[in-house]
Amino acid sequence: MQGCTMKVPVAVIRLPHGPDGSSRGFDPNSPRFQALGPASLSSGSTADLEQEQQSRVTLRERYLRSLSAMVGRPVRFTMYERVKVTALFGASDIDILNFQVSELQTPLGIQREALLRCSDIIAYSFEL
Incomplete structure (x- = not known):
């Protein structure tokens, strides 16, 4: 085949198996698994x-x-390391792992649009 060039292969990232060996990533001995699992x-x-x-x-x-009720309202978020930010709440993803916010006011300035990871949030509040 004339003029045919081989493309550079892309490496495949393999994630490690979960603690139970079935790559589900849940430790059957963890308190969360036991609280939400069928055994409870x-x-x-x-x-x-x-x-x-x-x-x-x-x-x-x-x-x-x-x-x-939070959509479009100013929400105060308390993050780790005692960081407090304010933003207009937009939406959450389906698993409620991330919040989409606008006009995020941080100690370093205002970010027009941002995603906040729920795992980084200690508490949040808003007025009705």
Whole structure:
């Protein structure tokens, strides 16, 4: 084949396997896994299970309504290292891992648009 050039291969990044060896990344001994795992659901009676599920539904609904109420409002975020920032809340991703904000006021200046990782946020508040 004339004029055919070989393209440079792209390296494939292989992520390490999770602690259980199935690459799911969840440690079955972690408190979070045990709290959310199926073993915690089967340990109680049916009435306890239904009450716990209803409580989770209520808390989840309240949290999602609060996210909806924050849209377009100024929100004060307390981050690690005692950093406090203010921004107009825009949206959250589906897993609620990141917040999209506008007019982020930081100690170094104003950022027009930004993504805040929820894992970096200690607390946030806004007025209704």
